[in-house]
Amino acid sequence: MNYLIYGAGHFGECFHRILVQQNTPVSGWIDQRLANQMKFDLPIFDEQTADRNMNVIIAVTPLVNSNREQIKERLIELGYKNVLGFFDAVQKFPGVFSQYAQLEHLWMRKNHDEMLDNTSIQWLRGRLKDNKSKIILDKLCAFRASLSIDDYPEPDRKVEYYPDDIPFNFQSPVRFIDCGAYTGDTVEAFVELHTKNIIRLEHIASFEPDTINFQVLTNTQRELKKQNPEISFQAFPSGVWKCVDLLNFNQGQTSSSNIIQGEVINDSSVSVIDLDSTCQAMDINYIKMDIEGAELAALEGARSLIQTQQPVLAICVYHKPKDLWELPQFIDKLQPNYNMYLRVHEHLGLSTVLYCIPKGSY
Structure with missing residues (x-):
């Protein structure tokens, strides 16, 4: 079954890279802000228009006391059948954090030694x-x-x-x-x-x-x-x-x-x-x-x-x-x-x- 990636930001790109490397089909993205656009030649949907039968990976880190923590529950209420929350997705596709470290965002670095003294x-x-x-x-x-x-x-x-x-x-x-x-x-x-x-x-x-x-x-x-x-x-x-x-x-x-x-x-x-x-x-x-x-x-x-x-x-x-x-x-x-x-x-x-x-x- 094909995947949709919820969140077309940096973490979404990391999940996309891993899925492509594993020859796992990706059919598109879900991102409310970027709906009806394209990313990596794949369509970006909003929550209402995406195919509810596809696997969904939530590629958005939850924020404490924010509606980001309720994304999975909301998608299930909308009728999505197979939703992987962020932590479930990271466990299913280990290496995402290492991929993200390649971006050297904030404290993360490609070289682990640079992150510790x-x-x-x-x-x-x-x-x-x-x-x-x-x-x-x-x-x-x-x-x-x-x-x-x-x-x-x-x-x-x-x-x-x-x-x-x-x-x-x-x-x-x-x-x-x-x-x-x-x-x-x-x-x-x-x-x-x-x-x-x-x-x-x-x-x-x-x-x-x-x-x-x-x-x-x-x-x-x-x-x-x-x-x-x-x-x-x-x-x-x-x-x-x-x-x-x-x-x-x-x-x-x-x-x-x-x-x-x-x-x-x-x-x-x-x-x-x-x-x-x-x-x-x-x-x-x-x-x-x-x-x-x-x-x-x-x-x-x-x-x-x-x-x-x-x-x-x-x-x-x-x-x-x-x-x-x-x-x-x-x-x-x-x-x-x-x-x-x-x-x-x-x-x-x-x-x-x-x-x-x-x-x-x-």
């Missing part, structure tokens, strides 16, 4: 505060070494940037810097925590260089301000870096827009700031960074803030292979008075976050 990993393991963090690190490293579903790091289903198994213990209202604010999803999550009396929010400063994302972000904050007048909001249309500068910018209107070093091009340049010169007077006590690989430069630009104010840090460590150990090592040199925790909030090791909590009250 055993000496630094052992240092980090000894530096992590709780046993859960150590288990997560071991799982991440095992998966990097094997790229096998057997070592797959399952995501944590707790609130990203405020998991309840990490002792934040704020003694004063939260004054939050959101680096890589996207369209305000983290801002909304923190305001929800505030309305539930889990935290007390006083101020949020958001940085987002993508102009379209920034427009949505400001609209989001405007609505939140109406409902929560006791919270102050700021939004800056800039990236976060080690200094004030003008840099190239890959503006994709997605959460993966990123800053690129190099010669400035007028129609794709973006202003960047450093937190030390921008936020020194804000008395900040929480900094979150998800800035597509610019985290190290941004931490360099927050050197004084981290050394003197010791804010809680939530730093994404999955954009580059070395981020997993280089970012905690850099933070430790700046300010050793942190307890460090590691959590994974999305599939495929994405949204792997290093939490740094100041020792003692703050």
